[in-house]
Amino acid sequence: MIGANFLSGAGGRLLPPSIPFRYFTAGVIFYAVFWAALFVSADELTSYTMGGGPILSVIHMATLGVLSMTVIGASLQLLSVATRKAFKGFWLCRLVSWFYIPGIFLLTYAMYISWYSGMLMGAGLTGGGLLIFCGLIIHNIWGVTGMAAIMAHCWAAMLSLMGLLSLGILLIVNAEHGFMPDHFALATSHFILAVFGFMTLLAMGFSYILIPMFALSPGPPEGLGRWSVGCNITGLIGILIGVNIYLDWLVIAGIGVIFFGVGLYIYAMSRVYKARMRKRLGLPFILIRISWVILLISAIWGAVGAAGYWPDRGHTLFAAAAIIGWLLTFLMGVLQRIIPFLASMHSSGHGGVPLLTSAMADERLLTVNVLGHLGGLSAVILGIMFDWDMVIRAGAVMGFAGAMGLLIYLMYIIRHLASFRGEKA
Amino acid sequence: MAEKPKIKQAAMPDWLCGAQPGQTIDLDVRPILAAGNDPLAEILSQVKEMSPETILSIEAPFDPVPLRRLLAGKGYDNYAIQRSDQHWQIYFKRHVGQKLPDFPSFPDLPDFPVAWRDGILEMDLRKLMPPDPMIAVLKMIEVTSDYGGEGGAFTVWLNRDPIYLYPELIGRQWHAQIIHDEDDGLLVKIAKDEPI
Structure with a gap:
């Protein structure tokens, strides 16, 4: 029964594995390159304060190269299942990668060596890929009824994406020609829209499906998600206005509202966690739970900064906590669950029964990833706090080792998938 | 015979399609609800007096999921038709055959309709948001030795292909078979693997 019907219909809603896995692979490669560049x-x-150069490149390797890249792969796969609307044109899903992946390579390389034309071309390619992705997502969620909280997260994330893209290109042009009166406010707005608008909102939105699914738990009440996203959007708007018209109180109020929204999100997730049927959640949830704690700390630290109490390097600490501590840690946890799951679904063994991923790759590599990532994160935070370059470098080495663990694991999985498809053909 | 539904939904059961004139008792609870009263006592009183052949037709301004669940647990098959936005008609008939146990309650999940179809439990999970349908199935598996027919089998109505459920079923030595896949949803039979 399982053999013939196991994937009956599911195959139609699962993308061909080459689509999500190309984004995951590129994301993990950028994850390794990010640590190497940080080293x-x-x-x-x-000493970095939002200018050009290597650190700008390192930041974009993490945000565009790892986070957005993986989010694209996961969104294309998850949304088509959640909304029951399969992406009809797979070529469009592939087209995104043809623009986006080389675009980021060019953009981050050009940022690293401060090459203006390269940055502009890279931003154009990256932006083109993101716009196609945005169009695909909007087409998919258009008219979807139900899942109001998740859809609200998706819509707000897509609007943030459009905003941050426009600001990103404007920032590059302004860096060369300097026609905007306040480059810093623009860069801050771009950072906020990217980290807390686009990526955080998508991460939170998908959490309402993914976390209960991983933990085998009933979803949290819809109202919690609605209030949370409502607070987060309101807070974001407040912060963006406050930053651009220099109203500190509005920025602090915005952060306060976001803090409330984040609190509701964490509360919803803790309810899911308590009601779970799967008691042993393993390594991925260690990362996911740590990321939630750091998300809360980031919000508090942001408010401290807006109130003017950041010490030296406070802004660097904030960016590291938000990008590496919250987003990258959360994403690594999610990736550690999604990669084996999709691989298993796409490689039905004898009689159509999905193979256990332990039969495809050595799962100790995932432990290397967790230890490397957490070690790298801790050392980088410590290094920033005390201005110790060597500790940051040590953290980058640990992070790189962790990234290589995940990359090797992924290569084993892909090799298995390829050989399975070869046999099937 | 009962009027065919206006909104496309699950196929009407044989006991309702073949109903004879006079076999149905009608109870419109909309005026009772409009007056601010609870019609449950009236309904249970009618149910108590029903013979096994009688079909009880209840008209209500909403889908009374808790009532359907309650009577399903007492061994009554049910079938609901949405006539308009605020007009539902639900038919109940005593299930003929084995005595059926009370339906299990899953307090941490939203209510969903349940029914007995030919001795097999059927859960309509189409109004639940993901991943609740998957959780309902897994919770049902945990208690199914008390409720399932045909060696634990039960059926579920779903909106989505339950691709994330499949690996969980494998781990529990269960499997899924899609037995109906149309615009109105998927009817999936969930059953234990047969011993090799």
Whole structure:
């Protein structure tokens, strides 16, 4: 029964594995390159204040190269299942990667060496890929009824994406021609829209499906998600206005509202966690739970900064906590669950029964990833706090080792998938 | 015979399609609800007096999921038709055959309709948001030795292909078979693997 019907219909809603896995692979490669670049540029990290150069490149390797890349792969796969609307044109899903992946390589390389034309071309390619992705997502969620909280997260994330793209290109042009009166406010708005608008909102929105699914738990009450996203959007708007018209109180109020929204999100997730049927959640949930704690700390630290109480390097600490501590840690946890699951679904063994991923790759590699990531995160935070370049470098080495663990694991999985498809053909 | 539904939904059961004139008792609870009263006592009183052949037709301004669940647990098959936005008609008939146990309650999940179809439990999970349908199935598996027919089998109505459920079923030595896949949803039979 399982053999013939196991994937009956599911195949139609699962994308061909080459689509999500190309984004996951590129994301993990950028994850390794990010740590390597951080190692090389560690001495510039603590003195960085939103200008061009290697650290700008390192930040974009993490945000565009790892986070957005993985989010694209996961969104294309998850949304088509959640909304019951399969993406009809797979070529469009592939087209995103043809623009986006080389675009980020060019953009981050050009940022690293401060090459203006390269940045502009890279941003154009990256932006083109993101716009196609945005169009695909909007087409998919258009008219979807139900899942109001998740859809609200998706809509707000897509609007943030459009905003941050426009600001990103404007920032590059302004860096060369300097026609905007306040580059810093623009860069801050771009950072906020990217980290807390686009990526955080998508991460939170998908959490309402993914976390209960991983933990085997009933979903949290819809109202919690609605209030949370409502607070987060309101807070974001407040912060963006406050930053651009120099109203500190509005920025602090915005952060306060976001803090409330984040609190509701964490409360919803803790309810899911308590009601779970799967008692042993393993390594991925260690990462996911740590990321939630750091998300809360980031919000508090943001408010401290807006009130003017950040010490030296407070802004660097904030960016590291938000990008590496919250988003990258959360994403690694999610990736550690999604990669084996999709691989298993796409490689039905004898009689159509999905193979256990332990039969495809050595799962100790995932432990290397967790230890490397958490070690890297801790050392980088410590290095920023005390302005110790060597500790940041040590963290980058640990992070790189963790990234290689995940990359090797992924390669084993892909090799298995390829050989399975070869046999099937 | 009962009027065919206006909104496309699950196929009408044989006991309702073949109903004879006079076999149905009608109870419109909308005026009772409009007056601010609870019609449950009236309904249970009618149910108590029903013979096994009688079909009880209840008209209500909403889908009375808790009532359907209650009577399903007492061994009554049910079938609901949405006539308009605020007009539902639900038919109940005593299930003929084995005595059926009370339906299990899953307090941490939203209510969903349940029914007995030919001795097999059927859960309509189409109004639940993901991943609740998957959780309902897994919770049902945990208690199914008390409720399932045909060696534990039960059926579920779903909106989505339950691709994330499949690996969980494998781990529990269960499997899924899609037995109906149309615009109105998927009817999936969930059953234990047969011993090799």
